[in-house]
Amino acid sequence: MIGGSMTFRRSLGGYAFIAPWLVGFLIFTAGPMIASLVISLHSWSMLSSPIWVGFENYQSIITEDPLFLTSLWNTGFYVLFSVPLCIAAGLALAMLLHNRLPGMGFFRTMLFLPSIMNIVAASVLWLWIFNPEFGLLNTFLRWLGVQGPLWLQSETWAKPSLVIMSLWGIGGTTIIFLAALQGIPQELHEAAALDGAGPARRFFHITIPMISPAIFFSSIMGVIGSFQVFAQAFVMTGAAQPGSEGGPNNATLFLVLYLYKKAFQEFRMGYASALAWILFFIILVFTLLQTRLSKDRVYYEAGE
Amino acid sequence: MNGFQSYDRSPTALGTLVRSGAVYVILAVISAGFLLPLAWMLSVSLQDVRGVFAQPFAWIPPQPRWENYSDVATLIPLGRYLLNTVVVTGLVLLGTVLSCSLVAYGFSRIRFRGRTVLFALCLSTMMLPGQVTMIPLYVMFSRLGWVDTLWPLIIPSFFGSPFYIFLLRQFFLTIPREYDEAARLDGAGRFRVYWSIILPLARPALITVALFTFIGTWNDFFTPLIYINSPEHATLTLGLNMLKSQIVGTGMTQWHLLMAAACMVMLPNIVLFTLAQKYLVKGIAMGGLR
Known part of the structure; x- marks a missing residue:
């Protein structure tokens, strides 16, 4: 008792x-x-009372909304290029930093700094970097003798521009990989080298398996984050009048941007909520898929 | 030490030298590429209108216009934005550190019915995209009459944040229980143990959480964008976007002022980063290596 x-x-x-x-x-x-x-499940503008429509919002999003398909394609493009590129580049940088040489701390600082920058300030900066005439990027390309594209003003290059910008923020991923690399016992590499394994073999058979939890974590976080890409597109592709975001010709209309416009510019709260659930569902499917695919490929040390 | 370092049996001195040299050259080029945008931003922020569009661009402006920075304040209520941002960030810091440490203490130190399930639930909410709850929250805050006030930016932080709860819990688990038990034997209650024993010992983890919270709140764009309409309640991040719309949207050419504003918004991040990089790095590594 x-x-x-x-x-x-x-x-x-x-x-x-x-x-x-x-x-x-x-x-x-x-x-x-x-x-x-x-x-x-309603049609609702917040001003009048909601009207029950059942699954109509979901149905029209999936079957008769070309802008939803555009935003889905745009987001998929961004995720597909940004996430693997950021992980590969982050890992390469971490490998470079993981050398016992003086000055590595300095380089780590320099590479890490941009990743904690204010997203709006960074977007304003990159908006000017991508300026076709006066921007840093095309000035540099001209110096190399190449005529650069119109970047954000080009339907073809707008999304790749944002992917390039995302590479500026890989500092956090690099730090995670660096910490993982530093956790690998040195004896493993030494023993493998003694057995005659070359650098490539050691990379694929020791380094990759040993840091696989970090790769898994970064790719999950990367996919979740990239599916929600918003601020860059909102700031860099919008002019003064609301509604112009997502251009040119909807080339940067991402899912969350589309959702935002439906909710807070058109006040179609029911439609926007249905969009949010579809976004959640997509992210969930991708996360489960990644978890399933990596099940036998991620190596966790015993005892954890 | 397994980056591009050699483990082969007989690395020659020359080979090691060449390899180190290559590492330095590659890192120097990439670092320069990462920093160039920031240097360029600073340079543009000190130009006059003609300098911004000059071909070729003069990286070091012949006469740096420092008054660009004060001119920004004539276009936007910079002081007001700063005040709002400081108020929001300060209260969010307080709310997050207090609530997350309390919850983390409960999850790490007290065995209670349903703990495992609730902790799993707490972690699983990390996966939920904010867009799912965004509209009902907007409706709720607008019913409360809080739209276009700072409250929606502040209040939720007093109710814990799953990632920081997780981070702090992990840290609390590394503090030996003997400390708690000794204090309990001396008659200290649970809250006293939390306040006078756990919190002081967890200082490094609390600093990490505070830093992440600071950066996250200072940089937040989505929340103020949704809730704040009028300039007198805008935060710096939102205000910078308003200035951008004002300048870019109307075809004006004052990119030097826009860059000066962007520099000012970025400055706290850079200062904080310089002072506390150690904690940030540790926190990120901790988050990634669970």
């Missing part, structure tokens, strides 16, 4: 400490999730 009340009191203490999160979870996550589902 006494034991029971002790456990009860301890449980009460536990709940008291986690109360901020628990209350927040109910108010800011669980409640809104249910509300969002309900709103997505």
Whole structure:
């Protein structure tokens, strides 16, 4: 009996400490999730009362909304190029930094710095870098004797421009890989070298398996983050009048940007909520797929 | 030491030298490429209108116009933006550190019914894209009359944030339980143990959380974009976008002023980065290596 009340009191203490999160979870996550589902089944402008439409929003998004397909394609393009490029480049940089040479800390600092920059300030900067006439990039290309493209003003180059910009922020990924590389016991490499394994063999049979959890983590986070790409497109492709974001000719209309415009420029809250659930579903599928695919390929040390 | 370092049996001195030289050259070129945009931004911010469009561009302006920085304040209420950002960031810091450490203490130190399930639930919400809850939250805050106030930017931070809860919990688990037990034997309550034992010992982790929170809040664009309409409630990030629309959208050419504004918005990040890089690096590595 006494034991029971002790456990009860301890449980009460536990709940008291986690109360901020628990209350927040109910108010800011669980409640809104249910509300969002309900709103997505309505047609609602927030000004008039909502009208029940069932699954009509979902149906029209998937079957008769060409802009949704455009934004899905744009987002897919961005994820497909940005994530693998950032991971490969981040790993290459981490390997370079992972040499026992003086001055590596300095280089790490320089490469890490851009990744914590304010996204709007960075977007303003890159907007000018991509300026076809006066921008840094085309000035540099002209110096090499190449006539650069119109970048953000070109339907073909607008998305690749944003992928290039995303490479500027790989500092965080590099740090994660560097920490993972530093966690590999040196003896593994030495033993393999003694057995006659060359650098390429050691890279694929020791380095990659040993840092596979970091690669897995970065690719999951990268995919989740890239599916939600928004600020760059909003700042760099929008002029003064609302509605112009996502150009040229919707080449940078990403899913979240489309959702934002539906919700806060057109006030179609039901439609936008349905879009949000579709986005969530896509991210979920990709995350599960990645988890499944990497199941036998990610190596976790025993005892964890 | 397994980057491009050699483990082969007899690396020659010359081979090692060439390899190190190559590493330095590659890193120097890439670092320069990473920093060039920032240097260029600084340079543009000190030009006059003609200098911005001069061909060829003079990297070091013959007469640097420092007054560009004060001119920005004539276009936008810079002081107001700064004040709003400082208020929001300060309160969010307080809210996040307090709530996350309390929750992390509960999850790491007290065995209670449902703990495992609730902690898993807490972690799983990290995967939820904010867009799913965005519209109901907007509706809720607008019913409260909080749209175009700073409250929607501040209040949620007092209810914990899963990633920081996770980070702090992991750190708390490394603090030996004997400390708690000794204090409990001396008659200290749980809150006292949390406040006078765990928090002081967890200082490095708390600093890491505070830094990430600071950067995240200072840089946040989406939340103010949704909730704030009027300039007197805008944060620096939102205000910079307003200035951008004003300058780019109307075909004006004051890129030097826009760059000066961008430099000012970036400055706190650079200062903080210089002072606290160690904690940031540790925090990122911790997050990635769970």
